[in-house]
Amino acid sequence: NPMAKVRSCSINSNRLRWLLEQPLDIKLAMLQQHLEICRLLVNEILEDEVNQLTGPRYSHQKPHKGRYYRWGYNPGSIQIGDEKVRLWVPRVYDKETHSHVPLKSYKRLKALKAAGSRLLKRVLLGLSIRDYRSVVQELVDSFGLSPSSVSRRFIEESAARLAEFMNRDLSAYEFVALFIDGKYLAKEQIIIALGVTITGDKIPLAFIQSHSENTLSIKELLTSLIERGFNYQNGLLCVIDGSKAIRKAICQVFGKFALIQRCRWHKRENVLSYLNEEDQQTYRRKLNQAYQADTYQEAKQMLLNIKRELMNLNVSAANSLEEGLEETLTLHRLGINHLFSKSFATTNCLESLNSHLNKYLGRVKYWKNSPQRHRWIACALLDIEQRMRKVDNYKKLYLMQQAIQKELNLHT
Structure with missing residues (x-):
């Protein structure tokens, strides 16, 4: 040697x-x-x-x-x-x-x-x-x-x-959107918050370990963001998968300053889960066409037509589509769907982050305790953050902010 x-x-x-x-x-x-x-x-x-x-x-x-x-x-x-x-x-x-x-x-x-x-x-x-x-x-x-x-x-x-x-100062960032979702990582339910800044950067903000998605724990997560300087009072688009607990926590913490965009992918898959394979192909195409419509009025009418068809075919599928339907059209209602649907109509930003996390954590054979799990997740998130790409059309995010403020009647 x-x-x-x-x-x-x-x-x-x-x-x-x-x-x-x-x-x-x-x-x-x-x-x-x-x-x-x-x-x-x-x-x-x-x-x-x-x-x-x-x-x-x-x-x-x-x-x-x-x-x-x-x-x-x-x-x-x-x-x-x-x-x-x-x-x-x-x-x-x-x-x-x-x-x-x-x-x-x-x-x-x-x-x-x-x-x-x-x-x-x-x-x-x-x-x-x-x-x-x-x-x-x-x-x-x-x-x-x-x-x-x-x-x-x-x-x-x-x-x-x-x-x-867990402690870095967030006051220097101007956020326009927040993604929240819970996934099983490291054999536990981990709820992650991902922010998007006005410059299009994706920043993992915080995570909690929770047995389930419950309003109290998510409220604590959101409150901790505010304590670290998270500014939401210029208006915030919150993209979620449809969890009632997450939605309730957002409304209680951010109140009139937040708009909800329900994940269209989750909505579509929930509806299709009630249908047989042949009908799934038909209605996957119809739902995709509706969400790709140019205007809010056109998209909503197409979804209502699909709901009427489903009432005769499968009431459970129709009810699934109706639940939260309006919140799947938030981008349409703001008039910015054509600009931002790729990045903000689904929780794919978080799905991608979770996929990277699984690469880091998936092969660990033995988790000793919660502190170990938290250390590894934090290290992985900080490492992944350095390689995350900006959202699509990030140079026009000021238009999203203006549309949110107009919708919420915020004067800044």
């Missing part, structure tokens, strides 16, 4: 003591910059090897009888997952051979598929701590980390990220 010859190049908890002693805001800022942490560790590794060859900078005590000299820096890089981390690599000159000495640690780092900051991401990509020993063997070999210290490190970092996620 070439790294074994470089005694000081292994990373241990002592080398990160200075970081652990910093104030929480500095730790959180560092944790948000995984690659910067990795760059810090790599620079330390390279500097340690140079010190062994040349002695500490400005020291008169030179090892190897003064054979090696510092000789500036060269630009270089290493690969961390899919990211390239650029570095300034120290150069060492051998006065006996009149040549530069390649740093063994840099060569080893160049060959690594993963390094320090990838630790958290590797866990998040669905690997249970129980299966972690084989995954981190290369880190154990390269950096002298033990699986137990890896687990502790992950707990510390993920706990900090949970605090960051």
Whole structure:
């Protein structure tokens, strides 16, 4: 093992003591910059090897009888997952051979598929701590980390990220829409709130673990958003799947400042679930055509016609369509369906988020407790947030805000 010859190049908890002693805001800022942490560790590794060859900078005590000299820096890089981390690599000159000495640690780092900051991401990509020993063997070999210290490190970092996620200030954002939905993640019901800003950014705002979608727990979630600076008084479009508990909580917390857009996909699937396969094909087409209509009047008339047909075919399907029908047409009523139906007529934004979460959490074999579940979900949401795309037609979201304010008779 070439790294074994470089005694000081292994990373241990002592080398990160200075970081652990910093104030929480500095730790959180560092944790948000995984690659910067990795760059810090790599620079330390390279500097340690140079010190062994040349002695500490400005020291008169030179090892190897003064054979090696510092000789500036060269630009270089290493690969961390899919990211390239650029570095300034120290150069060492051998006065006996009149040549530069390649740093063994840099060569080893160049060959690594993963390094320090990838630790958290590797866990998040669905690997249970129980299966972690084989995954981190290369880190154990390269950096002298033990699986137990890896687990502790992950707990510390993920706990900090949970605090960051649950407490970050929302007052700097101007939100125009809010998606709320509950899904089974990590073997528990998790209700997630996703905000959309006036600039089209999707931001996971909060989540709660709840046995079921009940009004009280969702009210607490929404109230916590307001306490963190969530501004809803310029009007808010709330996209939900049809849950009565979620709807009631929105009305109680946001009152006259919120409009409800029921998810059309859920509505359509609920109606079709009462029909046989042949009728499902027919009415899926008819419902899609109705929701694609240009105007509110046209769309509503088409849905009422479908309801009359269903009354003769299947009363349960007709009743399902009638329930909440008006709220599936909110975008039509606002006159903005043609602009925003792709992003705001369904809860697909949250479905996509949940799909990504499942990739992170689905392979965990054993959930020890609720804090573990919360840490992992928070880490995953913060990581996913960085890659979420803006909503369609985001440059025209000001038109949505104006339409909502006009509908709600808000004067801002």
